[in-house]
Amino acid sequence: MASPADHDPQPALTPLAPDATFAFACHPGVPCFTECCQQLELALSPYDVLRLKNALGLCSWEFLDRHVCVGQAAEVAFPPVYLAMRPEDGRCPFVSPKGCQVYADRPAACRLYPVGRGTVYRRGRILRRHVLVREAHCQGFATDGRRQMDLAAWCADQGLAPYERFEERTVRVLQHERLRQGWRPTEKQLDTVLTALYNLDQFRIDWRASQQSAPLPDNDEDLLAFTLQWLERVLFA
Template sequence: MGLSQADLAHLPANTRPLDRNTPFTFSCHSGLDCFTECCRLLELALTPYDVLRLRRATGLSSSDFLEHYVIIEDSEDETFPRLYLTMVDDGRASCAFVTAAGCTVYRDRPGACRVYPLGRASKHGASGDTEEHYILIQEPHCHGFLDQVTQTAECYCLDQGLLEYNRFNDKVASILKHPQVRSGKILQPEERQLFLLFLYDLDRLRIEISGGVIPDMTPIAVQEVISKNDEELLLFAIEWLRQRLFV
């Protein structure tokens, strides 16, 4: 199932729907005169897996990374807090990790950077499978479309290492797009703090679990959880939080 007519009507003028195997031409490299322009004048929302990878790349704890590199917007008008990468005050709102030579955290760059110039949305189909939908974003400043390098959405996502990012983002979507959220559920202040702790601050989460933040957890279970690697802990945290928020 593709995008509906209602979806198409709300797409910006510079975007169009794209089937996963429909070819398009695009390439990004340092030889382009627009190189790194897409790393400026933007609001870069961060997913939990983005933060996991970036804080690992910087060598910081999750708490220190959030303090130094993340803006947290927690408005009562929004169901969940939103996290954005802090931009440098250089008159162009540049990414903190971009230089003239490119991205200094390229191996661990956020999913939004990897997927550009595509946009991806997913939902669970009736059969339980994940349905993916793509759009192609053609912004005037980007000259990568002039390179005659043929891509498809499926191959491009594989090449950009997006499978792992998509796996975690789709798991988080089970919280963000839960039926109770669509029905207007409002998180209480304590729940909003749990959202930030469990999804974005894994180092502190280990400490909090040791201190009993999860009630009725046996010492053996506590040790098993805090011994998990970051990816395993994040998967555990997503599932625990989903059950905690949507009883």
């Protein structure tokens, strides 16, 4: 579970039940403003990448080249994809003194914070576990403007609905039952997965070049929904 808080060596994690409430506020008036936007292992979902590359006006391979590092697929079949921090100071490439420059399209982990989430897909069901993350540097639990919210209210407030819809579709591929049975992708399949999930503009080009008869959606969100269904079919059918 990655969050913007991963640079804190010992955050206090408290299990968060769906009906439990907490009070947290983050705004430019907090003394710690943007302190959390550095030294992160900030995992990006395919939908995070889609939103960010479009917000920045980049095609997907430009975004991947500039802003992404791919982790090792040591114990999982598919490698995690992370937002690359600036090498000169370890800060997020999108943070400025005025705050997040991609705020409207910030990744799901940034939206959820101070909530951390683990999502598991088992036998056709999505299971989500949540924790409340308390870190020494973060003043969000002590600042003005807080109101009590439960998890659903927090997620609604942070605009998480489309991220959750795509997460549910994504884990059907990345945590497919066949993986627990020992199935592993070949290198070629791994390339296909990374392209279909994170490099949608390249996927379009490859699809047309291979003279596939099915037309692709023009809209990126519809295309990602298509590639997720397509991957499930070509990998696991």
